[in-house]
């Protein structure tokens with residue numbers, strides 16, 4: 001095993017090496033703030049051709065915004081064919097045929113898809129309240145499953161999904177694409193070099209501005225009881241009369257969605273756990289409120305949360321501050337900032353930056369300090385004493401920062417889908433499997449529990465379970 005120090009030296013050598021080689025290497029640019037900018041390389045999709053027998057037939061269940069996005073991504077993977085789509089609104093099935101041809105099998109009943117022997121894998125992109133049920137039924141019917149995040153709607157549902165994955169041995173991956181992103185993986189490499197010293201704090205947020213970002217999605221004018229299968233949509237949710245707003249903006253209602261935490265905290269947890277190899281927090285507290293979008297929703301539009309992460313063999317103990325704000329007052333932003341004793345790693349969707357400022361061992365004197373209040377004689381005396389005590393004192397070392405950028409049109413979703421199909425074809429281990437996903441969904445859903453019940457939640461990160 002590489003010691004922390006040797007891997008750190010290796011990283012610094014590589015980082016500084018490429019910084020020094022700026023002039024010689026076309027991929028290393030100098031940012032306008034004197035940061036060294038390196039372009040990350042995306043792995044090109046393999047050109048291999050597969051025979052019809054080797055083809056993986058996939059179906060999308062839940063052909064809404066993300067279902068369409070997943071379909072468009074998945075058909076780019078060599079040897080994968082989209083053969084069926086399921087949705088509860090006629091217009092989305094019609095559009096799937098417009099995009100993928102008249103031969104695409106479409107249905108409003110997902111069981112018809114699970115019953116088809118020629119379908120190898122399903123992508124589940126329904127509203128959250130169907131995730132566990134369709135995932136479990138699909139694995140039991142022999143299908144590999146790519147399920148959108150969050151893996152479950154309620155914490156209690158996690159165990160059964162983990163058990164189904166174990167029992168069936170099917171490939172199961174959840175859809176937080178950041179887990180497979182070249183940016184996240186670079187951040188992981190940087191973090192593991194220990195270049196930022198001891199991790200003490202993580203700040204992460206997703207802030208948005210505008211109704212669309214706050215889930216007020218368009219409702220088609222032909223949404224009627226005969227184009228929307230409302231009874232089927234409700235599933236295990238309480239029976240209420242047909243309401244197109246609840247159907248097309250389901251995220252706003254706890255009966256079908258998981259609020260800001262289930263929708264967006266989950267992405268942040270998945271990225272953080274990938275970078276740090278952490279299993280999760282053990283103590284969770286949330287606050288927030290419904291401040292602006294008073295459109296009938298029963299979830300907050302501002303949510304802040306603090307999470308205590310215990311030390312593990314991969315990182316020191318740290319505190320996490322997490323926030324989602326749909327009323328940003330500006331144009332919104334998203335970050336994951338890992339703050340260590342010797343530097344900061346800042347991860348965005350398209351780039352990761354590392355900046356170092358090493359905490360000096362010598363305390364220093366002068367400036368905003370009590371030294372200036374001493375008598376002149378004492379100041380002289382103190383200086384003499386200080387120089388004897390700290391003969392080799394160096395000022396805080398600030399190194400030029402490094403930034404690693406994904407290529408302009410890089411799409412992490414492609415790498416995440418590729419990971420799923422590599423799992424099926426080659427048995428490549430899946431990072432975002434059921435247990436990993438519950439370690440992300442659990443603290444997110446526990447954040448909701450804390451918010452609604454106004455209390456601190458204790459969580460077992462190893463078992464991914466609530467502590468009573």
Ligand SMILES: NC(=O)c1ccc[n+]([C@@H]2O[C@H](COP(=O)([O-])OP(=O)(O)OC[C@H]3O[C@@H](n4cnc5c(N)ncnc54)[C@H](O)[C@@H]3O)[C@@H](O)[C@H]2O)c1
Pocket residue numbers: 061062063064065066067086087088089092108110125126127128130148149150175176177232233235247248250263
């Ligand atoms: N990974 C990401 O970046 C990302 C981004 C957006 C959404 N998502 C996730 O994708 C899922 C879908 O979100 P969306 O924004 O696409 O929602 P959406 O409302 O646009 O689409 C959901 C679709 O699911 C269908 N559906 C619901 N229950 C069904 C059932 N029982 N059988 C068949 N179809 C059913 C609905 O008809 C609807 O068209 C959510 O879980 C969300 O968290 C992930």
